[in-house]
Amino acid sequence: MASGDDDDPIIEEIDVYLAKSLADKLYLFQYPVRPSTMTYDDVNHLAARIKPKQQRVELEMAINTMSPNYCRSKGEQIALNVDGTAYDETNTYTAKMMDKQTFSSIQATTNTSRYAAAIFRKGELHVTPLTGILQMRPSFSYLDKADNKTREREAANEGGDSSQDEAEEEVKAITVRFSRPESEQARQRRIQSYEFLQKKQAEEPWAHLHYHGVKDSRSEHERQYLYCQSVDASENSELVKTPKEYLTMLMPPVAEEKVVKPVGPSNVLSMAQLRTLPLGDQVKTLMKNVKMMPFANLMGLLASGTDSTAVLRCIQQVALLVQGNWVVKSDVLYPKNTCSPHSGVPAEVLCRGRDFVMWRFTLERSVMRKEITGIIKLPPEDVKEFLEHVAAPRVNRGWEFLLPTDGEFIKKHPDVAHRQHMLWLGIQSKLEKVFNFSKEDFMPKNSLQPEPVHVSGEQRLKVAQDRVQERRPSLQKDLDSKRAGSSVHIKQEPVGEDEPMDTSSSIPNGSVNGYPSTASPGFDHTNGNGGDASTLELQDFVKKIFRKHFVLTLNEFKRLFNLHLASMPVGRSVFHSVSDHMLQEAILLSPCKQIMVPFPAQSKAAPDEQKVFGLWETGDDFDKHRRLLYDLFTKNYRIRRNMIQARLAQEFEDVPKADIDRLLNECCSSHAGMWYLKGTIQS
Template sequence: MASGDDDDPIIEEIDVYLAKSLADKLYLFQYPVRPSTMTYDDVNHLMAKIKPKQQRVELEMAINASSPNYCRSKGEQIALNVDGTTFDETNTYSVKMMDKQTFSSIQATTNTSRYAAAVFRKGELHITPLTGILQMRPSFSYLDKADNKTREREAANEGGDSSQDEAEEDVKAVTVRFARPESEQARQRRIQSYEFLQKKQAEEPWIHLHYHGVKDSRSEHERQYLFCQSVDASENSELVKTPKEYLAMLMPPLAEEKVVKSVGPSNVLSMAQLRTLPLGDQVKTLMKNVKIMPFANLMGLLASGTDSTAVLRCIQQVALLVQGNWVVKSDVLYPKNTCSPHSSVPAEVLCRGRDFVMWRFTLERSVMRKEIAATIKLPPEDVKEFLEHVAVPRVNRGWEFLLPTDAEFIKKHPDVAHRQQMLWLGIQSKLEKVFNFSKEDFMPKNCPQPESVHVSGEERLKMAQERAHENTSSLQKDLDTKRAGSSVHIKQEPVSDKDDEPMDTTCPPSSSIPNGSVNGYPSTTSPNFDHTNGNTPSPELQDFVTKTFRKHFVLTLNELKRLFNLHLASMPAGWSVFQSVSDHVLQDAMLLCRCKQIMVPFPAQTTAAADEQKVFGLWETGEDFDKHRRLLYELFTKNYRIRRNMLQARLALDFEDVPKADIDRVLKECCISHAGMWYLKGTIQS
């Protein structure tokens, strides 16, 4: 010992021995989901198996079904879901009750070179290196088996459909392709893929083991191998390292990896690296860097052969359409919980301000910076950054939109342009509330405004006198023409800006669409307006309801509204024959279309919304099959779920000899199967 260490005297010296008898087969098991005071030592272990190469272990332990804490009914239900009602050797639970559970291992660490198990005896410390550290967690593979049983039952209920599908599959053509040589880079990606690892794990066979308890004599015998078998001093070397060398062995210095830095600027994108990313990430990265781009340019930057439909789906997630060009969304540039690099303004405020700038460019080609700043009230640096993303300054003209209107894209993809127009109307509605402005405040100055026609009483009298000498039929025709030319105003509500579907069942307000076009998309008004009373279902609405129920047969009110919104969204821009449609009008339309409400007795603890508990079914189609459908509805007025045999027995009681095909048809048309029970469409509770 050095003289400087005299104040830290040695109290005791302990000989350390390295035991190697179990060096390649000693595992440490951890049970992270169970407290250390509740061990599994006294639990009956039914089965144990291992895959040594992968270090995977499975243990099967018995569950005390006679314990007062055990729910017998739940255990029986789980066994029924997993094994069904049959009795055979493949059953998971032979006693028709969940009486055992399986624990499956995952590796806590892949490097166990610094871990060992130690035993202290008679002043000697014996250590054995660990082969692996495994965490044992409950396995829920029985749930997968229950799902497979459910699918098998549903396939059996479908009956003839599967056989028909199999017959169709038999005649499919077989395409033969020759695989090209695999590159080294492709091989590395393949062997690191999840599918390859799963296949590799399945190839190694399980080795079944026999479990011995802690107090078993065989366990006591095996524990002796934790001690070094030979303690002869001649076979054990003494540690002759200095303290510093010993510490360096225990904790070696970390080797610094030499990272080759790119010589190019950090903001330059490598197209080779970009194309290795998923398509959605490629589109997002390009739009985030370029800010604004026509769709044709975007397709040119992507790899040749990329599906344009897939690109359209991706671009709508990260960008908005402005004058036929795609501009990156504000929340992509300013993610949540970030702030402006110029003024530290929160991202939420920045997004609102930038959305206002983009919305203004959907109305006109040029905007004035002072007007923008006066409305959004953000620092000049941020306003300038918004404008620089999408516009360039022009002398005496303010800031002009950077790209010309892409009319070709709008003409080629009218459905996308219409959907984007509806999104902008929703954004406009939000901006009006935030910044407290009116739509008319920013109407384009270069667009002619509609002039209202006002005719005074004297002029009307003069016109009538001049036409008094003309033919009566001609006069009547002129008056009818004049009445037809009068303007018709229909009050409608704005549409939500959600990507999936509109919130309301109304069309975009015609007054919110500037004259000429919105986003470069022509705004036309259909001549076929619905002039019926707002409280009476129109013929067009009744036609939609009839066609929808002929296809679905059973719908909740919530689902019908969703389908109606999708129908509105699919109509061309500005073309609408529907007024504001309320829930009451929708229900009246269903009654007029020979549908009736089914009073399903939902359980008291149901979480379904009110619109989801209003269930309507097609009552009469003119077919003889209607009586089967009405009988099914009657069963669902007594319980919100039924079994197939209940329907079969009731049909056999009321109508003799009902073929199986009719039972399959009525269930397929009106119901959905889950866990062996049948529910009306839209009523199944998760």
């Protein structure tokens, strides 16, 4: 060692043997409530039993009632509470005092593949794998039995007093309910419930065992099985492994289970724990628990100094604005692939119904529960839950919105209010299709609606001439300054709010696919090329959206475009009047093409849903796979996966499965074993 040739010399070589005689029967018992110096070896074991499948063990041990540390009066009192005064063979304590205790096991770990019991003898190490590691803790089931006895005595006393009333028992109506077929989600929840696990545990019978002490001859005999029974060198081959492989065998890498801490308790929020989360999670947790609150209250719950702009960004991800107050989104309360705890209705249907209820509150302060139920066709329990989130019942007024309208927030943040209004218009459009109604059906009957005033063309012309006369000096000044040949941009003046307009006449469309535009109709006010800015931005939007979605119907593209408009600040949009034709032209001018999908003749899809566009060219080698897929869908509107695989293999020989999965995930949706282009699945 002094020379430094070997600073880790081999001191001794030990042969290791694997003993398998007790491999499936060996358990390690731990007693965490007692120190290792106080063993139970000398304690009288009265009984032992095991449930092998569950690895549950119970041991009954005697208590030394003659010990000076034993309180005899307390032991007698416990026995009296558990067994009562009558003697019975089923009594827990036959000696009229607590003279024994039961130890029940829990699994210390579910994976014992890395643990073994080893014994060293004559230069040999014999190793036996462990079947289970169990922690033995005192069981207090006798307290439950005492509580049951107390309840039985109280019930007997009450029963004797009410014997006169039982003779005059009234006839009561019986309500018969038929259970719904159990869904897969409900079945999974039932299997994971505490009652189901308790029932499964009770089904396995106990196997009774005989206990043998440490010094018993039978224990000594069984202990011999810890040694390998065959140590003949001819039967044991030498382990030929590299040191790294040997270490891997000894300590195989195990993926540690990540314990996911809940973001908050189900019924109570710890503010100290809440503030350790990112801001987005804080806002989501608060809204999920509170359901609805004004923005000022939300800022009060967050840590002092929190940026209100950042909170505004977060709240819009998880909530919608209703009468100036923030209400949690339906998909946050009812995530995908879940169902109603009351009726088992899928989350998608619940979200549509709750969105309808929230939308109604954007129109009026009170709604009628019966009317809501008749439209959304959901069970009364679910409708009541929707309403209880945001409203309270009022006599002769139905359900009234809980909070007053927060006009201060709307006045302070007009851009957010406008964006939320646009989102509600999009939700309204979807709800109208699903529930087959129009907004006019829910206009308050007693509200004072202004009568439409029709103005003749001569009156409109006169108003315009008067405005020109008023603005003549400023226009003349502009003309003089631009007389060198530059063009003059005239911005159309909107008619004042107090001046009537002919709503029946045809005027330049100031909306985008039915949604109000964020800019006034007229000439482009950003540059002088007559709309080049809007065209370029529209094409840029097309490229970005198809790079993300790859395949879109015209209807879905318009929805995404409207959401894009709604997310833009007020007055910053360069889009004025954009028609469907302009949107299609922008798509075809970008690296996209229309896919002529042969929809069936009986298809109920709208015309915009039958116009399908796909990303054609991105510049990578994957484009050829995408084009071949589009070609297949020009022959049939639905295709099986094996047909797609066969065609790809025919054209490009060996196509990895990962590439096929990527292609289908990017461009298609699956339903009932068939693959469709995105947005073309027929209901």
